[in-house]
Structures are given as C-alpha cells and as structure tokens.
Amino acid sequence: MSVTSKEAVWPIVTSSGHLRVELDRPARYKVGDRVLTKNVNYPAHTRLPRFARGKIGTVHLVHGGFPFPETMAQSGDPKPEYVYSVRFEARELWGAEGSPKDAVYVDMWDSYIEPAPETGR
Amino acid sequence: MSSHDHEHEHSLVPSEPALRIKALESLLVEKGVLDPAAVDEIIDVFEHRVGPRNGALVVAKAWTDPEFRKRLLADGTAAVRELGFLGMQGEEVVAVENTQNVHNVVVCTLCSCYPWPLLGLPPAWYKSLAYRSRVVIEPRKVLEDFGLKVSDDKEVRVWDSNSEVRYIVLPERPAGSETLSEAELAELVTRESMIGTGVAKAPA
Structure with missing residues (x-):
C-alpha cells in the first residue's frame, strides 16, 4: 500500500481536472427542457435528494459528463452520464407554503430524470 | 483549577x-x-494556505475586470483556473451572480460539498442538519437568522451542490466602493458573502 507523503499533499490538493468525462454521445436534454425527476427509493447510495423526487423542473445548465454515484458506490464502476442543473420552483417542491418567487437548483444525473409530460403541472 | x-x-x-x-x-x-x-x-x-481569501480575490477581480466577470459567469471552471484556484473539492466551479433582482445561496443538502480551493474547509453550520434541511425550504427565514433580510422583490435561488460541481456566489459590489483597488475590494468579500448567507462588507 502506498502512503501519502507530506510532499505529495500539496500536489493532490491543487490538482484538478480528473472528474469530468467527455462522453461520445450528445446530452439528452438542453437548456430550457422541462424534466420530471424519478420517484424512486433506491436502497443504496444516491445523489438524488428525496425532496426533489417526482418533481418537474427546467434544465438550467448542462454541466457535462461525470461518474454516476450509484455505480461508483456499489462497484467503483464510473458509468459516466451527463449532469444537469435543474431549476425547481419553490412551490413545486413545497406546495403552497413555498415562496412564489423562489427556486431551488439541484444537480441531476441523466438517470434521475425523464422528459416532463406535455400536460399537467 | x-x-x-x-x-x-x-x-x-x-x-x-x-x-x-x-x-x-x-x-x-x-x-x-x-x-x-x-x-x-x-x-x-x-x-x-487555502481559504476564503482565494475566493475573495476571484470576486474582486470580477468586480474590477468586466471581461473576467463575463468569463467567470460563462465558465467558472476556466476563469478560476486562470487564477490557479482549482483543486481538490473544487475541480468544477459555477459562479452565480447576485444582482438587484436575485439573491443566491449555496448548500449541500446531502452532505457538505463546498468549494475548498476557493473558500477553505466548510464552517460547522454549513454541515449542520438544520442549515441543510431548512435553507431549501425556507431560505428567507434562514438568511434572516444570519442577519440578512432579502427584499421581497428579490428572487432567492438556492443551489444544492449535490454533484461534483461547486458553487460560489459572486456578491454585489457594495455601494461606495467605486474608488477602491482590487486588493482593497478583496478585503470587503467575506466567506458568508460567497456562500450567500451574507453580503460583502461596506467600505469603511
């Protein structure tokens, strides 16, 4: 087993650029697309917050490709996917108690979302 | 004793x-x-060696260099790389700008993701369950707990940094700071103003 030395700390702390993955497929969603988050209760590690499940939001940014937390946690397999910043109106998340003016932006891996239905909310 | x-x-x-x-x-x-x-x-x-001073330098540069500000808002990672402040727990950066119409605040609801190379280690309150759960539900009340009253005409945007992307708030440049140098401006930029639980200090 390799032991991190004192000298190795600063290069590690200041290194960057190894998380992003260039994917050989285009992103499924573009800025402005309305998406519905999945309402799943995954039994292990997930980065899909409970408050943002089964909610409709709008794609605000396409961040690019990143390793998928579920497979990373289970087996170390990165299975990278596109990640998006999705905007949810406070009222969509919290009902009438939410402020009509405010919003929460949550980063969503592609597997967490599907196209929003044409009608409804 | x-x-x-x-x-x-x-x-x-x-x-x-x-x-x-x-x-x-x-x-x-x-x-x-x-x-x-x-x-x-x-x-x-x-x-x-690493702390909110780094983030303050980024903000002060954005306040004084309109081209850098544009680059920072369009591609935070590239702009922060220019200043050499990318690194562990801050490899991908998105800067969100406070304006007269919008106030931004950052949280990690699932754990404590935070832009280490720009702001150092997160404060204890940032990691607390109370902050993480409340700020998404009632951001205005939480900000009031920090002594910050956001006007009703402003939209509050809460950024949940639950992926590898780290968010930093570009605070509004305080009134009366027009004649200050970049270094003097950096002194006005607090850690809280870059998380969004505060605003930049007024010039003395």
Whole structure:
C-alpha cells in the first residue's frame, strides 16, 4: 500500500481536472427542457435528494459528463452520464407554503430524470 | 483549577468522534498506512494556505475586470483556473451572480460539498442538519437568522451542490466602493458573502 507523503499533499490538493468525462454521445436534454425527476427509493447510495423526487423542473445548465454515484458506490464502476442543473420552483417542491418567487437548483444525473409530460403541472 | 499551570481541564474527556479519530489515526500510523507528517501538512494547508481569501480575490477581480466577470459567469471552471484556484473539492466551479433582482445561496443538502480551493474547509453550520434541511425550504427565514433580510422583490435561488460541481456566489459590489483597488475590494468579500448567507462588507 502506498502512503501519502507530506510532499505529495500539496500536489493532490491543487490538482484538478480528473472528474469530468467527455462522453461520445450528445446530452439528452438542453437548456430550457422541462424534466420530471424519478420517484424512486433506491436502497443504496444516491445523489438524488428525496425532496426533489417526482418533481418537474427546467434544465438550467448542462454541466457535462461525470461518474454516476450509484455505480461508483456499489462497484467503483464510473458509468459516466451527463449532469444537469435543474431549476425547481419553490412551490413545486413545497406546495403552497413555498415562496412564489423562489427556486431551488439541484444537480441531476441523466438517470434521475425523464422528459416532463406535455400536460399537467 | 488544579495547582498546575496549564489550562486544560483534566475532567473533560474529548468528544466521542475526536476519540474515534485519535484511535483511527494511531492505528493507521502504527500499521504504516498513514504518515503523520502528511496529516500535519493537510491541516497546515487548510489552516494557512487555502481559504476564503482565494475566493475573495476571484470576486474582486470580477468586480474590477468586466471581461473576467463575463468569463467567470460563462465558465467558472476556466476563469478560476486562470487564477490557479482549482483543486481538490473544487475541480468544477459555477459562479452565480447576485444582482438587484436575485439573491443566491449555496448548500449541500446531502452532505457538505463546498468549494475548498476557493473558500477553505466548510464552517460547522454549513454541515449542520438544520442549515441543510431548512435553507431549501425556507431560505428567507434562514438568511434572516444570519442577519440578512432579502427584499421581497428579490428572487432567492438556492443551489444544492449535490454533484461534483461547486458553487460560489459572486456578491454585489457594495455601494461606495467605486474608488477602491482590487486588493482593497478583496478585503470587503467575506466567506458568508460567497456562500450567500451574507453580503460583502461596506467600505469603511
């Protein structure tokens, strides 16, 4: 087993650029697309917050490709996917108690979302 | 106080997490897995070399250099790379701008993701369950707890940094700071103003 030395700390702390993955497929969603988050209760590690499940939001940014937390946690397999910043109106998340003016932006891996239905909310 | 002259109280046992960490550290050192000098170095880095001063320099540059501000808002990672402040726990950066119409605030609801190379280690309150759960539900009340009243005409945007992307708030440049230099402006930029639980200080 390799032991991190004192000298190795600063290069590690200041290194960057190894998380992003260039994917050989285009992103499924573009800025402005309305998406519905999945309402799943995954039994292990997930980065899909409970408050943002089964909610409709709008794609605000396409961040690019990143390793998928579920497979990373289970087996170390990165299975990278596109990640998006999705905007949810406070009222969509919290009902009438939410402020009509405010919003929460949550980063969503592609597997967490599907196209929003044409009608409804 | 006991008769000897140092200050610690013998009756106080360190907290359970502190004891657990001490036990883990000594085991890892004994087994040759961990170099204590490396641990000291990590602590030194985040106590003395990396902290909110870095983020403040980014903000001050954005306030004084309109082209840099544009680059920062269009591609935070590339703009922060220009200043050499990318790194562990801050490899991908998105900067969100406070304006007269919008106030931004950052949280990590799932754990404590935070832009280390720009702001240092997260404060204890940032990691608290209360902040993480409340700020998404009632951001205005939480900001009031921090002494910040956001006007009703402003939209509040809460950014949940639950992926590898780290968010930093570009605060509004305070009124009366027009004549200040970039270095003087950086002094007005607080850690809280870059998380969004505060605003930049007014010039003295």
